[in-house]
Amino acid sequence: MNLTVEKGDVLRESAALGVLASFEDAPLPSDVAALFDANDFRGRAKQTLLLYPRGAVAPSRLLLIGMGKRDAATPETIRQASALAVQKARELQVSAITIGVNGEIPLPADVTAQAFGEGIELGAYRFWRYRTNLTNEQTFEVASATVFTQTNEELTRAGVEMGQVIARGVEYARDLVNSPGYAMTPERLGEEALALGERLKLNVTVLDKAQLTEQGFGGILAVGQGSDNDPRFIVMEYGAANTNAPTICLVGKGLTFDSGGLSLKPADAMDTMKSDMGGAATVFGAMQVVAELKLPLHVVGLVSSAENMPSSTAYRPGDVIKSLSGKTIEVLNTDAEGRIILSDALFYAQRYQPAAIVEFSTLTGAIIIALGSHATGMFATNQELADQLSRAGEASGERVWQFPMWDEYHQMVKSEIADLKNIGGRPAGSITAGAFLAAFVGEYPFAHLDIAGTAWADKPAKPYDSHGGTGVGVRLLAEFLRNYQQ
Numbered sequence: 001m002n003l004t005v006e007k008g009d010v011l012r013e014s015a016a017l018g019v020l021a022s023f024e025d026a027p028l029p030s031d032v033a034a035l036f037d038a039n040d041f042r043g044r045a046k047q048t049l050l051l052y053p054r055g056a057v058a059p060s061r062l063l064l065i066g067m068g069k070r071d072a073a074t075p076e077t078i079r080q081a082s083a084l085a086v087q088k089a090r091e092l093q094v095s096a097i098t099i100g101v102n103g104e105i106p107l108p109a110d111v112t113a114q115a116f117g118e119g120i121e122l123g124a125y126r127f128w129r130y131r132t133n134l135t136n137e138q139t140f141e142v143a144s145a146t147v148f149t150q151t152n153e154e155l156t157r158a159g160v161e162m163g164q165v166i167a168r169g170v171e172y173a174r175d176l177v178n179s180p181g182y183a184m185t186p187e188r189l190g191e192e193a194l195a196l197g198e199r200l201k202l203n204v205t206v207l208d209k210a211q212l213t214e215q216g217f218g219g220i221l222a223v224g225q226g227s228d229n230d231p232r233f234i235v236m237e238y239g240a241a242n243t244n245a246p247t248i249c250l251v252g253k254g255l256t257f258d259s260g261g262l263s264l265k266p267a268d269a270m271d272t273m274k275s276d277m278g279g280a281a282t283v284f285g286a287m288q289v290v291a292e293l294k295l296p297l298h299v300v301g302l303v304s305s306a307e308n309m310p311s312s313t314a315y316r317p318g319d320v321i322k323s324l325s326g327k328t329i330e331v332l333n334t335d336a337e338g339r340i341i342l343s344d345a346l347f348y349a350q351r352y353q354p355a356a357i358v359e360f361s362t363l364t365g366a367i368i369i370a371l372g373s374h375a376t377g378m379f380a381t382n383q384e385l386a387d388q389l390s391r392a393g394e395a396s397g398e399r400v401w402q403f404p405m406w407d408e409y410h411q412m413v414k415s416e417i418a419d420l421k422n423i424g425g426r427p428a429g430s431i432t433a434g435a436f437l438a439a440f441v442g443e444y445p446f447a448h449l450d451i452a453g454t455a456w457a458d459k460p461a462k463p464y465d466s467h468g469g470t471g472v473g474v475r476l477l478a479e480f481l482r483n484y485q486q
Contacts, residue, residue, distance in 0.1 A: 010100030018059030026103030082122025117163020226314025254305030299430025379434030
C-alpha cells in the first residue's frame, strides 16, 4: 500500500473517505457532532459510525472510529483503529483514504506513527492466492492512505515508514506459514532464503542432506529421514561481528509439515501442521526487517528445516540420536521432533560467540493450555535478556510470559540410556522442552519462545490479524533488536 504523511487536518482535506479516530473523552468538533445523535457514537474501542457530511466537512464520507479512554491508550489502540479503518474502506470499495485523530494522543509522536504504519499495512493483509473465481468486489484493495498530523511531520513520517517496514516483515512471515506443505518444503524454504539474501544482500548458506550428513547434523537428519523431502539447514547473516555490533543469533524451528511421525497425530490435529515452521517464518520476517532498517547489529538467522513423516525409513521411538553437539538423545516420542532439530541449530549458534541466542518455535501443546492464544511462553537462562524481551513484547503488543527454568526441570529430561530424552512426561511439558533446548547453548544467554499458541489464528481476535499464520514474533524482535543493550 502507498502510505504517506501530510501536515494538516483530516476534516479540511477532500477525500472519498476520511477517517477520524476519537477517544471516548475527547469532544468531537462541532461540525462533526452536529451530523449525528450523540448516542450513536461514544468513542468506545473499535466502535464505528459512517457519516455523509454533505459539505459540513471536506471528506464526502466520514468514518468515525472509537479508541476507548484516552488515559488507557497504547500503541495497540492505534494499531487496531488504523487496521479497522482500512478494512472498512475495503468494504466501502474506496481506493484512497485519509486518516487523522481527534484529540491529543498521550504517546510519543514516533511511537504513534509506527503503530499507524503497522495497523494500516497489516489491516490490508489477506492470503487469497489459492482462491479462484473471485469477483472484482472481493479482490478490491485499498491502494493508498494518507495520515494527517498536526505535530512533527518528519517524526511522524519516519515512524509510519518504520511501522510499514515491520508490518511487511510480519506479512512475509504470514505468507510462509500460510503456504501449503507441498509448496513450502525444506528445499523450497532454502530457496526462499537464497532469494531473500539476493534481494537484501544477506550472506546465505543452505546445507543439503549430503552436507548435513558430512558435518554431523544428526538431529535434523533423524527427524527428516522418513520423508521424500530432504531436510535443510539455513544460515542467513546480516552485517559482521565487531566491537560496535554485537552478534545476536535468531533460531527458528522449520518443520514444514509435522504428521507426528510414527507417533502419529490425531487427524483433527494435523490440518494446521503446515504452520509448524512458524518459528522459521519469524526468523525470515525478522531478517527482512533488520536488513531494511539497516540496524547496527550483527544478526545471524539459523533455521533447521525438515518434514516429519511416517514411513519405513522414519525414526522410531526408542532410537538414540547423536546430535551435532555430540550429545545423544533418546527418542520417546517422534512427535516431540522440534526440539531435536533445534538442538543442532542451537549448538551451531555457539560458533558465533553471540551476545544472545533467541529462538522461536511452535513447540508444545502444553503452552496453549497454559496461556491460550494471548501470550507467548518464554523460557530464559539469562534474566537481563528475558527482561529486554518482556519489554519488547509489551511495546510491540506481542506479549510474553516467563516461566521458571529451575534445575529440577533440567533433571526431568535426563535419560538413563542417553544424555537426554526428548520428552520429560506430561507434567511441566513446556518447561522441560525449554530445559532440553538449554542443554545445547553452552553458557551463552538464551531465550526460548514457545509460539505454539500464538503462531496461528482460526478466528482473528484483532483487526490487524487474519485467519492463518499470524507472523508472531516479528514485531517483538524488531522492537528488541532496535533497542538491544548488551
